[in-house]
Amino acid sequence: MDLWDEGPKVQGSKGPKVLPAYTEGMSLLAITRQPLRAEALAADLERQVQSRGEGCGGICTFLGVVRATHQGRRVRHLEYEAFEPLALKSFARIESEVAREWPAAAIAIHHRIGRLEIGEASVVIATAASHRAEAFQACRYAIERIKQIAPIWKHEFFDDGEAWVEGATADVDDEAARQRARDIAACA
Amino acid sequence: MRVSVQLFARLRELAGQADVDCDVADGATIADVWRAVAARHPALAPYASSVSCARNEDFARMSAPVHDGDAIAFLPPVSGG
Numbered sequence: 079m080d081l082w083d084e085g086p087k088v089q090g091s092k093g094p095k096v097l098p099a100y101t102e103g104m105s106l107l108a109i110t111r112q113p114l115r116a117e118a119l120a121a122d123l124e125r126q127v128q129s130r131g132e133g134c135g136g137i138c139t140f141l142g143v144v145r146a147t148h149q150g151r152r153v154r155h156l157e158y159e160a161f162e163p164l165a166l167k168s169f170a171r172i173e174s175e176v177a178r179e180w181p182a183a184a185i186a187i188h189h190r191i192g193r194l195e196i197g198e199a200s201v202v203i204a205t206a207a208s209h210r211a212e213a214f215q216a217c218r219y220a221i222e223r224i225k226q227i228a229p230i231w232k233h234e235f236f237d238d239g240e241a242w243v244e245g246a247t248a249d250v251d252d253e254a255a256r257q258r259a260r261d262i263a264a265c266a
Numbered sequence: 267m268r269v270s271v272q273l274f275a276r277l278r279e280l281a282g283q284a285d286v287d288c289d290v291a292d293g294a295t296i297a298d299v300w301r302a303v304a305a306r307h308p309a310l311a312p313y314a315s316s317v318s319c320a321r322n323e324d325f326a327r328m329s330a331p332v333h334d335g336d337a338i339a340f341l342p343p344v345s346g347g
Contacts, residue, residue, distance in 0.1 A: 229341050
């Protein structure tokens with residue numbers, strides 16, 4: 079069940095209205111076909127961590143956005159595909175890795191699938207921690223790990239053709255890759 | 267024994283189908299399943315060195331044994347984010 083499914087239609091005086099898909103308390107880790115809402119996700123995350131440890135002193139959000147060009151070619155739109163159950167497990171793995179590296183931090187990850195237009199967000203990551211350094215580092219770590227292990231694929235459509243983007247071979251046991259993500263995060 | 271195989275993204279397009287049933291011998295590994303699928307769909311062969319895999323919706327190694335009824339997934343290099 080996709081938690082971002084459209085809610086029930088409400089009949090009002092001005093005709094049918096679709097309720098906002100985002101509801102408070104929905105899963106912090108999700109794959110969805112609906113537009114992403116970074117602010118709402120950050121607010122949910124903040125509510126979850128405000129009572130934890132020293133409390134929440136900073137939230138870092140990252141949005142991956144559909145770019146209009148790829149290697150000089152003009153992109154018309156993208157389509158993302160995921161192996162959803164395994165992608166959610168990879169997000170849970172990243173969450174537990176973040177908890178190990180930055181015990182005071184918490185994370186939310188929503189990744190969109192289906193057709194996306196230029197400028198739309200494909201992924202939103204929110205990290206919350208008692209202090210900003212942990213929030214920034216955990217957020218950078220998470221996007222690097224998503225690119226390494228999440229079974230999600232980007233299909234680009236150009237004016238003159240299309241191409242699947244193929245990055246890393248997903249290998250959750252590759253400790254060298256995980257270390258690279260840690261090293262990159264340390265500079266965040 | 268028979269396992270089901272799921273192909274994603276470009277692998278699915280190259281094979282022309284998302285789901286394949288595959289018969290393999292007792293004691294077979296996921297690597298054996300890959301070889302059987304690639305034999306049927308030679309366009310997949312170039313992915314032998316870059317493909318990763320899952321068994322029953324968990325990441326697995328190509329050397330892992332398979333059992334009758336397992337759901338195997340082959341994943342081309344990923345590009346989320």
